[in-house]
Amino acid sequence: MITGIMETALYVADVPRAIAFYRDVLGFELMNTDARFAAFNVAGQQVLLLFQAGASNYHMTVPGGTIPPHDGHGPNHIGFAITAASLNDWAARLAHHNVPIESRVTWPRGGASLYFRDPDNNLVELLTPGVWAIY
Numbered sequence: 001m002i003t004g005i006m007e008t009a010l011y012v013a014d015v016p017r018a019i020a021f022y023r024d025v026l027g028f029e030l031m032n033t034d035a036r037f038a039a040f041n042v043a044g045q046q047v048l049l050l051f052q053a054g055a056s057n058y059h060m061t062v063p064g065g066t067i068p069p070h071d072g073h074g075p076n077h078i079g080f081a082i083t084a085a086s087l088n089d090w091a092a093r094l095a096h097h098n099v100p101i102e103s104r105v106t107w108p109r110g111g112a113s114l115y116f117r118d119p120d121n122n123l124v125e126l127l128t129p130g131v132w133a134i135y
Contacts, residue, residue, distance in 0.1 A: 009049040011072040012120045018050045021119050025097045026080070042080065053120075075117070079125035081135065087112055090126050107131050 012018040019038045022028045028040035028048065036055045040048040053071065060067045082090055094101060094116055102123075103115040111130030118124055129135055 005046060007047045007049055008078060009051055009070075009072070010076055010078060010118075010120070010122050011051050011053040011074065012118075012122075013053055014119070015050060015052050017119050022048065022050065025094070025099055026124075048078075075121040075123055077123040077125065079113075079127050082126045082128055084112070084128040084130070087114065087126075087128055090114060109133070111135075 010018075015033070015035065015038055019030060019033060022038075022040055023030055028042060030038060031041050031047070032039040036052050038050045040050070042048050051071070053073075056067075057069050057071050059069060091101060091114060094114070099116050101114050101116050103113075105113045105115070107113070107130060109130040109132075111128045111132075113125050113127045113131060115123060115125050127135075
């Protein structure tokens with residue numbers, strides 16, 4: 001049985017710029033980084049991986065084995081869960097960091113979403129409970 005999504009990845013043009021965005025704007029803890037990637041702690045339960053676009057198109061040998069090639073082309077989408085009570089605080093935080101909100105949606109189940117772009121044009125969503133039947 002699968003118990004959740006542990007990792008998800010986005011591919012970026014500039015790893016240091018992406019680190020600054022996800023650390024400073026969204027407040028994620030940076031766990032590991034090198035010239036090719038960055039790994040962030042998301043709520044102590046998941047890992048957001050940011051890879052330099054094109055830098056993972058080859059087998060990578062690590063101490064325990066080999067990671068197969070992978071890459072992606074954007075703009076991609078990622079959604080992060082937030083509480084309903086924090087929605088306005090997040091909107092204010094984005095404004096403070098000069099990140100324009102591209103769209104706001106109120107869903108039939110009562111949830112709400114804020115949509116905005118990261119520096120690589122990936123669509124980031126912050127969503128409250130009530131968006132999905134399971135959330």
